[in-house]
Amino acid sequence: MSATDDGRGGGVPIRDARRILAAHGGSPAAPGGESLERQARPSSVPRLDGAPLLEGHQIEARDLMGAPVAAFGAFLDGIQRSVVIGYLDITIPVVHGTTAAAIRERDDRTLHTWSDGPIVERSLFLPAALAGTSTMSALAASGIPVHDTLPAADPVALRHPAELLGLARQAVQARREQAEERLAGAWCASARTPLYVDGGIGGFAAASRSPLAVGVVKSHHTLYVDADAVATVASLRPGQRTSAFVVATRRRTRVASWYLRLRDTGAPLGGLVRVEVAEAGFDSARADQISGWVLAEREPVALPDSRWDVMAYGIRDCEEYLRAVAG
Amino acid sequence: MGEILGRVVATERRPNTPHQFNFWTALDAQVGIGTIVRVDGKIPVAGRLPKVYGVVVEGLSYSDLETPLHDVLGADGEPGRADDAPTRRTEIRLYTAAVLRHIPDDPLQPVPLGAVYLASEADVQVALRMDAYLKPGASTGIPIGLYRAGATSSPIYLDADFLLGPEAAHLNITGVSGLATKTSAVEWLLSSIFAHFPAQKGSVAALCFNVKGPDLCFLDQPATRLDASDLELYAKLGVPAEPFKHVEYFAPYTARGYALNTLRSNESLSHNVRPLTWGLREVLQYAEVLLNKDDVDAKADALIDFIRERVVDQDFHDDRLATSHRVQSFTDLERWFRDVLRAMEEKNQEVWRTHHVATIRKVRNRLTNISTRCRGLVTDDGTVSDLPWGVFQDRGVYVVDVANLEEDAQDLIFARVVTQLRERLEKRTLGVDHVVVFVDELNKYAPADGPDTYVRKMLLDVAERGRYLGLVLFAAQQFRSQVHRRVVGNSGTALFGRMDSDELATPGYATLPPTTRTKLSTLDKGELMVRHPHFTQPVFVRFPRPAVLSGREGVERYPQADEPTLEGAVVRALRPLDRSITLDWVKETIALADEDEVLRARNRTLQVRPDDVQAYFRSQLKRRVATESVGARTRPAIRTSPGDDPYAF
Ligand SMILES: Nc1ncnc2c1ncn2[C@@H]1O[C@H](COP(=O)(O)OP(=O)(O)OP(=O)(O)O)[C@@H](O)[C@H]1O
Ligand SMILES: [Mg+2]
Numbered sequence: 001m002s003a004t005d006d007g008r009g010g011g012v013p014i015r016d017a018r019r020i021l022a023a024h025g026g027s028p029a030a031p032g033g034e035s036l037e038r039q040a041r042p043s044s045v046p047r048l049d050g051a052p053l054l055e056g057h058q059i060e061a062r063d064l065m066g067a068p069v070a071a072f073g074a075f076l077d078g079i080q081r082s083v084v085i086g087y088l089d090i091t092i093p094v095v096h097g098t099t100a101a102a103i104r105e106r107d108d109r110t111l112h113t114w115s116d117g118p119i120v121e122r123s124l125f126l127p128a129a130l131a132g133t134s135t136m137s138a139l140a141a142s143g144i145p146v147h148d149t150l151p152a153a154d155p156v157a158l159r160h161p162a163e164l165l166g167l168a169r170q171a172v173q174a175r176r177e178q179a180e181e182r183l184a185g186a187w188c189a190s191a192r193t194p195l196y197v198d199g200g201i202g203g204f205a206a207a208s209r210s211p212l213a214v215g216v217v218k219s220h221h222t223l224y225v226d227a228d229a230v231a232t233v234a235s236l237r238p239g240q241r242t243s244a245f246v247v248a249t250r251r252r253t254r255v256a257s258w259y260l261r262l263r264d265t266g267a268p269l270g271g272l273v274r275v276e277v278a279e280a281g282f283d284s285a286r287a288d289q290i291s292g293w294v295l296a297e298r299e300p301v302a303l304p305d306s307r308w309d310v311m312a313y314g315i316r317d318c319e320e321y322l323r324a325v326a327g
Numbered sequence: 328m329g330e331i332l333g334r335v336v337a338t339e340r341r342p343n344t345p346h347q348f349n350f351w352t353a354l355d356a357q358v359g360i361g362t363i364v365r366v367d368g369k370i371p372v373a374g375r376l377p378k379v380y381g382v383v384v385e386g387l388s389y390s391d392l393e394t395p396l397h398d399v400l401g402a403d404g405e406p407g408r409a410d411d412a413p414t415r416r417t418e419i420r421l422y423t424a425a426v427l428r429h430i431p432d433d434p435l436q437p438v439p440l441g442a443v444y445l446a447s448e449a450d451v452q453v454a455l456r457m458d459a460y461l462k463p464g465a466s467t468g469i470p471i472g473l474y475r476a477g478a479t480s481s482p483i484y485l486d487a488d489f490l491l492g493p494e495a496a497h498l499n500i501t502g503v504s505g506l507a508t509k510t511s512a513v514e515w516l517l518s519s520i521f522a523h524f525p526a527q528k529g530s531v532a533a534l535c536f537n538v539k540g541p542d543l544c545f546l547d548q549p550a551t552r553l554d555a556s557d558l559e560l561y562a563k564l565g566v567p568a569e570p571f572k573h574v575e576y577f578a579p580y581t582a583r584g585y586a587l588n589t590l591r592s593n594e595s596l597s598h599n600v601r602p603l604t605w606g607l608r609e610v611l612q613y614a615e616v617l618l619n620k621d622d623v624d625a626k627a628d629a630l631i632d633f634i635r636e637r638v639v640d641q642d643f644h645d646d647r648l649a650t651s652h653r654v655q656s657f658t659d660l661e662r663w664f665r666d667v668l669r670a671m672e673e674k675n676q677e678v679w680r681t682h683h684v685a686t687i688r689k690v691r692n693r694l695t696n697i698s699t700r701c702r703g704l705v706t707d708d709g710t711v712s713d714l715p716w717g718v719f720q721d722r723g724v725y726v727v728d729v730a731n732l733e734e735d736a737q738d739l740i741f742a743r744v745v746t747q748l749r750e751r752l753e754k755r756t757l758g759v760d761h762v763v764v765f766v767d768e769l770n771k772y773a774p775a776d777g778p779d780t781y782v783r784k785m786l787l788d789v790a791e792r793g794r795y796l797g798l799v800l801f802a803a804q805q806f807r808s809q810v811h812r813r814v815v816g817n818s819g820t821a822l823f824g825r826m827d828s829d830e831l832a833t834p835g836y837a838t839l840p841p842t843t844r845t846k847l848s849t850l851d852k853g854e855l856m857v858r859h860p861h862f863t864q865p866v867f868v869r870f871p872r873p874a875v876l877s878g879r880e881g882v883e884r885y886p887q888a889d890e891p892t893l894e895g896a897v898v899r900a901l902r903p904l905d906r907s908i909t910l911d912w913v914k915e916t917i918a919l920a921d922e923d924e925v926l927r928a929r930n931r932t933l934q935v936r937p938d939d940v941q942a943y944f945r946s947q948l949k950r951r952v953a954t955e956s957v958g959a960r961t962r963p964a965i966r967t968s969p970g971d972d973p974y975a976f
Pocket of ligand 2: 510
């Protein structure tokens with residue numbers, strides 16, 4: 001885990017990065033620009049993607065056995081923020097990316113940062129092949145961490161500035177996911193209580209196979225059911241879950257997954273989360289038990305967060321904490 | 328250095344200033360309103376790391392909720408459910424502190440960000456600027472109480488130069504009845520002064536007016552109840568937990584004249600109780616105290632001056648009068664008046680020596696009235712038994728019991744005693760260099776509204792000029808707002824016990840932060856808020872129960888003697904002078920004398936303190952002068968005590 005000085009994390013702050021860029025012939029962008037995360041992403045169409053079932057022959061609403069029990073010992077989340085700080089040769093964007101991830105452990109109903117603190121990184125992201133080796137090595141020599149945004153196999157010809165920005169954002173995201181993965185892996189290797197992970201766990205290597213990691217997905221751009229099961233998902237009552245299915249995508253570990261309604265908001269997907277756990281060791285009783293754990297985290301409500309209907313308080317706490325230490 | 332208690336925070340919306348800063352702490356931090364803290368800055372200013380001392384004046388706590396409604400929604404409207412949630416909401420404790428002192432103090436800057444520590448004992452001394460007057464060997468510190476917070480317990484000292492002059496002086500204490508421990512605090516502070524008043528400043532005595540029941544009647548008797556915590560305070564503050572060693576009591580007689588008008592009448596305590604009686608000369612000097620209320624004009628004044636200067640204590644001849652006069656008592660004066668008026672009547676004159684007959688009648692009425700209204704204090708026969716003027720003792724306490732007296736008599740006593748103190752301190756003929764005058768229920772004697780009485784003028788004068796003379800006023804009252812502004816305003820030191828919230832709502836307290844006001848309205852017995860010229864902010868301290876027997880317990884332990892018979896009164900008065908005097912001897916001796924004569928003989932004997940008490944007393948009876956008694960005396964009713972006074976009798 002990265003050392004953190006004064007809780008503020010490593011790397012180079014934006015202000016210094018601008019100065020360094022200017023010193024290396026870049027033309028700085030006006031400060032205060034919006035982060036790439038806030039700008040509209042190129043939209044893909046929401047879709048249905050029916051998945052093989054682990055329980056029964058069709059997606060059904062299932063009542064849970066027993067009352068919700070608080071069992072999570074910790075919460076994992078990460079944040080990121082990417083800002084264009086300038087351009088090289090007028091067209092090559094240089095992005096400053098801040099990523100941070102932390103596990104907040106729960107002890108006597110109070111959350112505190114696990115282990116030796118959060119992982120905070122501040123670095124530059126730019127297409128190395130386009131920037132040229134001399135610029136890259138000069139930047140590296142000035143002590144600033146630099147990451148290449150171009151996938152290794154891709155040709156050097158990619159030039160649309162917006163596409164370069166998209167790649168930069170993805171590279172920043174990859175850094176964040178790596179940090180999250182390191183933390184998740186460390187927890188699963190050393191802790192004994194389950195870890196509540198914000199988002200899926202399929203992207204993790206070790207943690208996605210651990211019985212301790214529970215991923216909770218809040219957005220449903222893809223619904224993993226067939227068209228005739230959408231109504232079943234949309235009409236789940238609070239406390240009900242669907243039959244479990246397998247989520248398997250390229251470059252992700254196969255995981256067991258199901259939908260769970262936390263609360264009723266009136267909207268078809270309001271208060272709905274998708275739970276991901278390791279496929280190994282899955283059975284219905286375990287799905288019920290883990291659903292109960294997730295339901296137990298409905299309180300305290302994560303208001304005033306706008307996604308309070310699906311967000312656990314522990315995850316909100318994680319985000320607030322990361323915003324405080326990584327800005 | 329200690330553990331870090333908190334951290335200074337400043338935002339654009341809630342910035343720090345040179346006189347105020349904010350800091351947050353852990354939820355279980357030992358900090359509260361009144362806690363003294365130290366901030367260690369991190370960036371040197373002129374080569375020095377700044378340190379800032381402050382006292383907490385406000386505390387806030389809040390959670391990450393935006394509106395209370397969210398909490399209600401989250402718990403489905405069931406308050407009990409909020410506790411079931413597996414995680415506690417994030418909560419903050421945010422405190423505001425008022426700056427006590429910056430080091431260095433120049434240039435004066437906003438409080439820097441930095442770690443906050445609980446002030447140690449040494450820090451408290453610096454924060455309150457006590458380091459300036461606690462220098463070893465030259466200390467002028469007088470302990471007022473102990474400041475406590477967390478592991479720190481630090482004695483708080485007042486500066487004698489600012490409590491008893493000459494830099495500043497006087498003390499005022501306010502608070503509700505029974506809970507504010509006003510009288511107790513003054514008793515404690517007197518003990519502390521006696522233990523710590525620096526030798527280089529000379530001698531000090533206290534003169535206390537007992538204005539309420541048995542309040543100050545047992546200052547020489549040990550307290551029945553001092554807890555371990557009290558004794559610890561005495562030890563920590565370096566004051567012996569003992570009653571006052573040298574106490575003298577003074578009280579006028581009751582209207583009937585047999586016994587002294589005090590609740591300290593138990594015979595086993597009579598050795599240091601003396602009568603307080605004045606004659607014509609003493610009273611005439613202060614006639615205006617009582618006369619100004621009756622609208623005495625310039626003409627009457629002129630006549631009183633004439634009597635004072637030309638009649639009293641000298642042979643007075645006037646061809647128109649029947650005899651020559653030597654006026655030494657009210658009785659003599661009355662005879663003189665009658666002679667004058669008779670002479671005028673006979674010659675049908677309206678004016679005698681420029682004084683109109685109406686004026687003469689009026690002044691005669693007023694003056695003879697005094698001896699009636701102040702029965703017990705003013706003797707017809709001129710016997711004087713007074714405070715030990717000239718031989719006041721260092722660390723002596725002189726209690727004048729005026730609790731059961733008519734207002735006029737109280738006023739007269741105040742006026743004369745304080746004026747004597749003033750004059751004698753000025754001439755340095757009192758016997759001590761400093762006197763603390765303790766006046767309880769100050770709102771009665773120096774009220775904010777109401778007529779400008781002599782007593783109020785005199786208290787104002789003491790408040791404004793006393794510090795140069797070593798004449799120091801310690802005053803207590805329930806409602807500071809009801810006391811004349813300049814009297815409280817001139818009090819260098821102010822103490823506040825538990826306060827009434829209506830009183831706190833008056834404009835005088837507007838400068839206190841709201842939380843400090845709240846704290847004042849919930850103070851425990853034995854807790855005080857202290858304002859002192861050296862302290863830039865008020866401090867809260869705890870003081871021990873006084874080491875003297877309380878009035879309430881005193882009257883139980885030393886029940887009052889019954890109202891004596893005439894014989895009993897004489898025995899009681901003369902026994903301390905001659906132990907062999909018996910009731911039978913007195914009965915036999917006074918068998919043929921009338922009451923006035925017996926009392927006069929007793930008073931004279933007490934005044935003269937002859938070697939042969941019995942012979943002297945007898946001689947006074949035999950010396951039967953053919954005096955007419957002053958008309959038919961109407962005895963004023965004994966002053967009735969208010970209904971809620973449990974010591975009324
Ligand atoms: N240091 C102390 N700690 C605890 N209790 C105390 C302390 N000092 C005095 N007391 C108690 O507080 C009570 C009230 O004290 P005191 O008579 O001094 O109050 P007061 O303010 O003068 O009241 P009042 O206005 O009626 O004269 C007494 O019963 C006394 O025993
Ligand atoms: Mg009192």
